[in-house]
Amino acid sequence: xxxxxxxxxxxxxxxxxxxxxxxxxxxxxxxxxxxxxxxxxxxxxxxxxxxxxxxxxxxxxxxxxxxxxxxxxxxxxxxxxxxxxxxxxxxxxxxxxxxxxxxxxxxxxxxxxxxxxxxxxxxxxxxxxxxxxxxxxxxxxxxxxxxxxxxxxxxxxxxxxxxxxxxxxxxxxxxxxxxxxxxxxxxxxxxxxxxxxxxxxxxxxxxxxxxxxxxxxxxxxxxxxxxxxxxxxxxxxxxxxxxxxxxxxxxxxxxxxxxxxxxxxxxxxxxxxxxxxxxxxxxxxxxxxxxxxxxxxxxx
Amino acid sequence: xxxxxxxxxxxxxxxxxxxxxxxxxxxxxxxxxxxxxxxxxxxxxxxxxxxxxxxxxxxxxxxxxxxxxxxxxxxxxxxxxxxxxxxxxxxxxxxxxxxxxxxxxxxxxxxxxxxxxxxxxxxxxxxxxxxxxxxxxxxxxxxxxxxxxxxxxxxxxxxxxxxxxxxxxxxxxxxxxxxxxxxxxxxxxxxxxxxxxxxxxxxxxxxxxxxxxxxxxxxxxxxxxxxxxxxxxxxxxxxxxxxxxxxxxxxxxxxxxxxxxxxxxxxxxxxxxxxxx
Amino acid sequence: xxxxxxxxxxxxxxxxxxxxxxxxxxxxxxxxxxxxxxxxxxxxxxxxxxxxxxxxxxxxxxxxxxxxxxxxxxxxxxxxxxxxxxxxxxxxxxxxxxxxxxxxxxxxxxxxxxxxxxxxxxxxxxxxxxxxxxxxxxxxxxxxxxxxxxxxxxxxxxxxxxxxxxxxxxxxxxxxxxxxxxxxxxxxxxxxxxxxxxxxxxxxxxxxxxxxxxxxxxxxxxxxxxxxxxxxxxxxxxxxxxxxx
Numbered sequence: 001x002x003x004x005x006x007x008x009x010x011x012x013x014x015x016x017x018x019x020x021x022x023x024x025x026x027x028x029x030x031x032x033x034x035x036x037x038x039x040x041x042x043x044x045x046x047x048x049x050x051x052x053x054x055x056x057x058x059x060x061x062x063x064x065x066x067x068x069x070x071x072x073x074x075x076x077x078x079x080x081x082x083x084x085x086x087x088x089x090x091x092x093x094x095x096x097x098x099x100x101x102x103x104x105x106x107x108x109x110x111x112x113x114x115x116x117x118x119x120x121x122x123x124x125x126x127x128x129x130x131x132x133x134x135x136x137x138x139x140x141x142x143x144x145x146x147x148x149x150x151x152x153x154x155x156x157x158x159x160x161x162x163x164x165x166x167x168x169x170x171x172x173x174x175x176x177x178x179x180x181x182x183x184x185x186x187x188x189x190x191x192x193x194x195x196x197x198x199x200x201x202x203x204x205x206x207x208x209x210x211x212x213x214x215x216x217x218x219x220x221x222x223x224x225x226x227x228x229x230x231x232x233x234x235x236x237x238x239x240x241x242x243x244x245x246x247x248x249x250x251x252x253x254x255x256x257x258x259x260x261x262x263x264x265x266x267x268x269x270x271x272x273x274x275x276x277x278x279x280x281x282x283x284x285x286x287x288x289x290x291x292x293x294x295x296x297x298x299x300x
Numbered sequence: 301x302x303x304x305x306x307x308x309x310x311x312x313x314x315x316x317x318x319x320x321x322x323x324x325x326x327x328x329x330x331x332x333x334x335x336x337x338x339x340x341x342x343x344x345x346x347x348x349x350x351x352x353x354x355x356x357x358x359x360x361x362x363x364x365x366x367x368x369x370x371x372x373x374x375x376x377x378x379x380x381x382x383x384x385x386x387x388x389x390x391x392x393x394x395x396x397x398x399x400x401x402x403x404x405x406x407x408x409x410x411x412x413x414x415x416x417x418x419x420x421x422x423x424x425x426x427x428x429x430x431x432x433x434x435x436x437x438x439x440x441x442x443x444x445x446x447x448x449x450x451x452x453x454x455x456x457x458x459x460x461x462x463x464x465x466x467x468x469x470x471x472x473x474x475x476x477x478x479x480x481x482x483x484x485x486x487x488x489x490x491x492x493x494x495x496x497x498x499x500x501x502x503x504x505x506x507x508x509x510x511x512x513x514x515x516x517x518x519x520x521x522x523x524x525x526x527x528x529x530x531x532x533x534x535x536x537x538x539x540x541x542x543x544x545x546x547x548x549x550x551x552x553x554x555x556x557x558x559x560x561x562x563x564x565x566x567x568x569x570x571x572x573x574x575x576x577x
Numbered sequence: 578x579x580x581x582x583x584x585x586x587x588x589x590x591x592x593x594x595x596x597x598x599x600x601x602x603x604x605x606x607x608x609x610x611x612x613x614x615x616x617x618x619x620x621x622x623x624x625x626x627x628x629x630x631x632x633x634x635x636x637x638x639x640x641x642x643x644x645x646x647x648x649x650x651x652x653x654x655x656x657x658x659x660x661x662x663x664x665x666x667x668x669x670x671x672x673x674x675x676x677x678x679x680x681x682x683x684x685x686x687x688x689x690x691x692x693x694x695x696x697x698x699x700x701x702x703x704x705x706x707x708x709x710x711x712x713x714x715x716x717x718x719x720x721x722x723x724x725x726x727x728x729x730x731x732x733x734x735x736x737x738x739x740x741x742x743x744x745x746x747x748x749x750x751x752x753x754x755x756x757x758x759x760x761x762x763x764x765x766x767x768x769x770x771x772x773x774x775x776x777x778x779x780x781x782x783x784x785x786x787x788x789x790x791x792x793x794x795x796x797x798x799x800x801x802x803x804x805x806x807x808x809x810x811x812x813x814x815x816x817x818x819x820x821x822x
């Protein structure tokens with residue numbers, strides 16, 4: 001199928017199959033997103049990082065763990081694109097492998113958190129009554145803790161490492177999704193289209209999963225994307241404090257922590273992972289803002 | 301003598317994803333201090349016409365007209381400050397739902413007093429007295445209670461009366477009412493329309509009543525313009541509505557179910573592409 | 578009697594929305610409930626449909642008393658069309674998905690041909706099948722809502738102001754469609770509307786409601802002949818007539 005016929009197929013106002021209707025919807029979203037240049041830049045950076053993370057073994061010029069004490073703290077050069085750190089390890093290779101850890105943590109947190117928050121929020125909002133009160137008080141309890149402090153306490157109780165950092169972040173990240181999904185559910189709970197589904201005799205679970213949750217998903221996606229930047233920052237923060245990924249793992253926050261002693265003389269060793277963190281965080285923020293404009297149901 | 305409203309060859313377009321979408325396509329209307337009804341179905345351009353005259357259209361709307369004048373003032377090119385003065389003092393707009401037009405956190409009496417004070421000279425006490433007088437004019441039985449009420453505490457009919465009182469405060473020359481009674485019950489609707497009718501006649505104002513309800517408009521206006529797809533298809537005195545010639549106007553009247561006799565099957569409107577002109 | 582309601586009272590918190598309402602509708606009959614906003618007419622319909630929980634009194638369908646919770650079989654037999662076709666269709670589901678849902682819930686086989694037949698029955702072109710509600714006109718949406726209500730072959734159709742959000746020319750088409758479907762399927766209908774002429778057009782008998790009570794129940798023929806007794810009914814008739822001259 002050539003480009004223009006594909007375009008026509010996607011924009012047809014009389015789709016002929018379920019598949020075509022679904023792809024047409026996605027294509028419309030893409031066309032709308034494409035108009036927002038900043039969001040597109042965010043998407044580009046995020047995708048680039050994903051590619052770097054996936055193909056780190058191919059893209060890295062050196063083994064990220066191999067030390068070369070004779071070659072410490074070198075400035076960027078042809079052999080070491082971004083210089084070397086205090087143990088003579090190649091900074092570019094470590095940043096590339098670090099993308100794996102950071103994005104891995106982001107994905108792990110999102111996969112854990114978004115469905116739980118969505119389900120808790122939709123169920124609480126739709127059921128109302130005592131279930132709503134119990135679920136929302138539990139949510140309030142978790143919401144009342146400052147995120148980094150709870151994560152610190154949690155990691156301190158367990159052993160520091162990537163897994164506990166993910167668990168700690170996840171523990172503090174789900175309540176906002178539950179709140180969001182609940183608010184959205186309350187907005188549509190008494191709408192006629194939900195009453196119409198109730199009148200079909202559908203079970204409450206079917207209504208929540210197939211009719212209520214899909215309405216909440218767009219705003220959750222937007223929130224998730226915006227949150228990804230703060231997950232990146234929290235993960236780096238825990239790493240920096242020595243409570244997240246442990247050296248010699250090339251996690252960005254951990255890298256800054258070990259390099260901070262040389263920040264005045266060999267600044268690039270600390271600044272380069274800092275730039276990586278900044279770029280990742282900014283990219284998710286821009287993308288999230290763009291997605292909000294495209295997916296926000298109130299603007300449709 | 302200059303007519304109160306003169307519209308000649310008005311076009312309004314909105315930008316769409318695939319080129320501009322016309323909402324009004326070359327309509328011409330002239331009115332004096334009379335009651336003109338603009339009738340049409342949704343999307344006919346009737347509301348856009350009313351708002352174009354007040355220049356209250358969204359920024360992206362493109363307006364083009366050979367003439368768009370209110371009492372000799374060229375609305376299409378007037379400075380924003382001139383328009384603001386015109387809108388407040390000489391033209392009033394009444395919308396379907398007063399809840400959206402009234403400030404929800406301000407007592408309605410104060411809102412009327414403020415509308416009065418903005419365009420007249422006078423102190424706070426005078427404005428207050430004027431607001432009471434206006435509430436009495438719109439036949440509110442207990443003006444003291446209504447003066448101190450917030451918009452959400454009023455029924456639909458009461459809210460619409462307050463809205464009318466507010467629009468009458470600066471003593472305007474033209475009232476544009478866009479579906480003023482569509483959200484109201486039949487009993488209240490009749491009262492509000494009678495009230496508007498009386499106030500407009502007493503004060504010698506012009507009234508543009510925009511509605512989808514052809515029999516209703518014909519009942520309360522002097523003249524009716526029937527709009528379809530951005531054009532005026534037919535313009536006729538309200539009393540001659542039942543002799544309307546255009547098949548669209550006839551169709552709109554005939555497709556209504558009737559109470560006086562049983563109609564086994566309602567005639568439906570066959571839309572003729574030539575009406576699009 | 579297909580539907581029987583006796584001494585129905587409905588409360589929302591401190592609001593006593595429906596007081597002592599009784600009526601009965603025979604199989605195949607069309608019954609109208611007329612009243613102004615706040616008269617309780619829609620509440621009666623929604624309570625009958627099982628969408629309002631806090632009621633007392635007696636309701637029965639086909640001789641079987643109805644409880645607080647309605648069975649799936651009840652929803653197979655009773656369906657509803659709502660006032661606002663913009664609000665009663667899921668904004669993120671295609672027409673196809675909307676029509677497939679009742680079939681999935683009730684486990685009705687042969688979905689493909691049923692959906693096609695349902696669209697034909699309400700005179701919708703095939704092209705709309707995979708469109709979203711926001712791509713349809715108001716009249717088309719209401720046809721989709723009617724198709725959804727009828728796709729599982731109910732015997733009772735509850736209509737809550739089905740045409741008041743539509744232009745009059747579209748209203749005529751939808752009213753004709755409802756009349757045809759009712760005759761073809763021998764449906765029992767209850768129509769709620771504020772528009773006396775619409776109710777009279779579709780129903781043989783009607784009740785006028787005011788302040789949560791039924792003030793008068795009469796035959797449409799009697800209404801047309803000017804034999805209404807209650808002052809509120811007379812007022813509504815006068816207002817309706819006034820615009821018909």
